[in-house]
Amino acid sequence: MPYLQDSVANLEIFEGIVPWMYLDTKGFVTVAVGELLANPASALALTFVDANNQPSTPDAIQAEYSRVSSLPPGRYPAAFYRTPASPTLPHPVIDALLLHHLTYFDTQLSQRLANYLTFPDPAKLGLLDMVYNLGVTGLFRGFPTFMNHVQDENWAGAATQCHRNGPSLQRNDWTCQQFLAATAASAPQQSLAAAAASAPANTGS
Secondary structure (H helix, E strand, C coil), X not given: CXXXXXXXXXXXXXXXXXXXXXXXXXXXXXXXXXXXXXXXXXXXXXXXXXXXXXXXXXXXXXXXXXXXXXCCCCCCCHHHHCCCCCCECCHHHHHHHHHHHHHHHXXXXXXXXXXXXXXXXXXXXHHHHHHHHHHHHHHHHHCHHHHHHHHCCCHHHHHHCCCCCCCCHHHHHHXXXXXXXXXXXXXXXXXXXXXXXXXXXXXXX
16 A cells, blocks of 8 residues: 555654653653654564664673663763663664554554545645554544544645644644645545536436
8 A cells, every 4th residue: 555655654753763762751661763662662663673683692681771760860962871782673663663563553544434444645644644643543533523524534724733842843744745646636526426426327228
């Protein structure tokens, strides 16, 4: 599904990529595109590499997790937490990790929105950006007016209700543009449907 690959690329721009472990603003060990590592086992499950691009040892990964955990929380830029010996995640691994999460969210959206699979790709991109940022509960419960517009496939209405507190103005504007693009993409289909509905019935005579 090309829109999922597009979503990976856009999220990496908006969220940023940090291939080493760092502490987020809440003090949680994090890596890649906002990937929370709740415990050392979470870090050990990922394929970190060393400075020579060789697989990092479990001891090195666990030691790095402990070192980063002991540092002051995320009042500092991510580079503050890196040393020359810090294990890192290769970009393809980060892409695959993000795609895994987006596939999950894509499934959640398709289960909750009856016509999701036929939505224009720009609408899917906007929804994926929002659900990745807000979570499923945050999107469906926190944005009821927006979700009503989505259910009705009223993309112009959705564009007026998609602003979030937290994301940058650039990101909010980009998301809004996706729903406006979905409006344009839906117009030819709606015109065809209206024409079909108004066509004289074929009596077979």
